[in-house]
Amino acid sequence: MKDLLDQASAAISYSSALRREFHRYPELGFQEIHTAEIILRELSRWEGFRVQSGLAGTGVLATLEGDKPGKTVLLRFDMDALPIQEETGVEYASEIAGLMHACGHDGHLAIGLTTARLLAEQRHELAGTVRILFQPAEEGLGGALKTIQAGVLEDPRPDYVLGMHLWNEKPLGWLGISEGPVMAASETFRIRIRGKGGHGAKPQEAIDPIVASAGMITTLQTLISREVHPLDSAVITVCTFHAGQAPNVIPAEAELSGTIRTFSPDTRKRLLERFQSAVNDVAAAHRCQVEVILEDTSPAVINHPAVTGVVRQTAQALFPTMEVDENYRTMASEDMAYLMQNLPGCYAFIGSANPARGLEAKHHQPNFNFDEDALISGTALMAGSALNLLNS
Numbered sequence: 494m495k496d497l498l499d500q501a502s503a504a505i506s507y508s509s510a511l512r513r514e515f516h517r518y519p520e521l522g523f524q525e526i527h528t529a530e531i532i533l534r535e536l537s538r539w540e541g542f543r544v545q546s547g548l549a550g551t552g553v554l555a556t557l558e559g560d561k562p563g564k565t566v567l568l569r570f571d572m573d574a575l576p577i578q579e580e581t582g583v584e585y586a587s588e589i590a591g592l593m594h595a596c597g598h599d600g601h602l603a604i605g606l607t608t609a610r611l612l613a614e615q616r617h618e619l620a621g622t623v624r625i626l627f628q629p630a631e632e633g634l635g636g637a638l639k640t641i642q643a644g645v646l647e648d649p650r651p652d653y654v655l656g657m658h659l660w661n662e663k664p665l666g667w668l669g670i671s672e673g674p675v676m677a678a679s680e681t682f683r684i685r686i687r688g689k690g691g692h693g694a695k696p697q698e699a700i701d702p703i704v705a706s707a708g709m710i711t712t713l714q715t716l717i718s719r720e721v722h723p724l725d726s727a728v729i730t731v732c733t734f735h736a737g738q739a740p741n742v743i744p745a746e747a748e749l750s751g752t753i754r755t756f757s758p759d760t761r762k763r764l765l766e767r768f769q770s771a772v773n774d775v776a777a778a779h780r781c782q783v784e785v786i787l788e789d790t791s792p793a794v795i796n797h798p799a800v801t802g803v804v805r806q807t808a809q810a811l812f813p814t815m816e817v818d819e820n821y822r823t824m825a826s827e828d829m830a831y832l833m834q835n836l837p838g839c840y841a842f843i844g845s846a847n848p849a850r851g852l853e854a855k856h857h858q859p860n861f862n863f864d865e866d867a868l869i870s871g872t873a874l875m876a877g878s879a880l881n882l883l884n885s
Contacts, residue, residue, distance in 0.1 A: 497611065498811050501873040504607050508868040511535070512603035513585035519574030519592040519599070522630030525551040528572050528602070532627050535606045539613035549639035553627040557612055559619025566879045567624045567651035569832060570605030571598045571631035580859040595861040597659035597845065602627065604657070604871035611876045621883040624651060633790050637828035646835055653800055653882050654838035656829045657871055659845040661855055665864045667844030668812070668874075669821030670805045675840055676794035677728070677754035678761050679826035680787055684709065684772055687782040690745035702747035703736050705779035709749065710734075712771050720767050727764055728754040728824050754824045756793050791828045797837035803885055804839045807877040812870065839878070843871050
């Protein structure tokens with residue numbers, strides 16, 4: 494394991510240069526054409542990879558078969574950027590107006606390619622097969638499902654799947670490797686409330702959708718406190734409220750939208766049922782008509798105990814002085830969940846913030862940036878965990 498960490502450390506200039514190249518040229522989901530070209534360029538440098546491009550449009554799948562037979566592990570790294578105007582001021586800032594890598598996927602790609610490089614260098618000692626997926630469109634666009642439909646879980650079918658996320662919620666030197674649910678299932682909702690418009694001075698002649706909407710917001714928050722087990726976790730957040738245009742006119746319609754997050758499949762099912770009935774009941778009480786549109790973004794990311802145990806042991810061997818948090822969870826969501834519904838796997842978090850260097854902005858913010866030393870940790874952990882799973 495120490496040799497692997499030494500190799501990842503020695504490759505940091507390569508990892509950093511790649512990360513910065515990806516950062517300069519961000520692309521949105523299913524538009525990662527130049528990103529894929531960089532990945533293909535780098536994979537062509539090393540012998541042993543069978544490479545499939547154009548997966549789900551822009552994805553890349555690289556397969557490395559060892560000289561010895563064995564199991565198959567799939568490593569997944571996401572590719573897409575976000576529609577955010579960068580404000581970091583760094584010399585490698587985005588050169589594409591209105592787009593930036595504000596979530597760390599540029600670092601994930603660099604880790605994925607450096608991991609590929611390290612594994613290719615020892616393919617003759619490899620027992621089994623490593624498949625490395627560079628997945629498009631993680632940011633709520635269904636990229637994981639598209640890659641599954643394109644055959645990423647076939648020929649050969651992986652025995653395990655691993656993923657990771659650089660995590661600016663925690664400092665460099667911290668790792669989150671927990672069993673069970675670690676990221677929440679996610680739904681988005683849109684609620685359209687229809688009443689009857691009228692003059693603001695004559696509310697008795699109207700059917701006010703704003704009052705009905707306010708009642709819905711309050712009732713939906715009550716679902717969390719009264720319908721969810723106190724030892725479980727769930728979130729309902731109303732993020733938009735649109736209604737009316739004039740200060741003296743009651744509008745005919747209002748619209749709410751937001752997100753629902755849950756960990757437990759049972760809680761998810763119950764909360765979605767109660768969500769629908771609560772909205773209908775409040776609308777009826779205010780004599781309004783209502784339409785609810787629910788869209789699921791992803792199920793919960795649930796780490797398999799045995800696979801997580803291997804990843805945790807790998808981390809402890811590689812980084813004996815690091816803090817390994819075995820109870821970390823977040824209400825953020827990830828479409829890696831779809832891959833993990835099909836395969837036993839582990840999704841790890843790698844602390845990447847460094848307040849002393851001003852690298853502590855949260856994900857999806859225009860000044861987001863991370864400490865590139867986290868690339869070393871990510872590469873060593875992914876490569877080491879893959880090898881240990883193949884040898885398990």
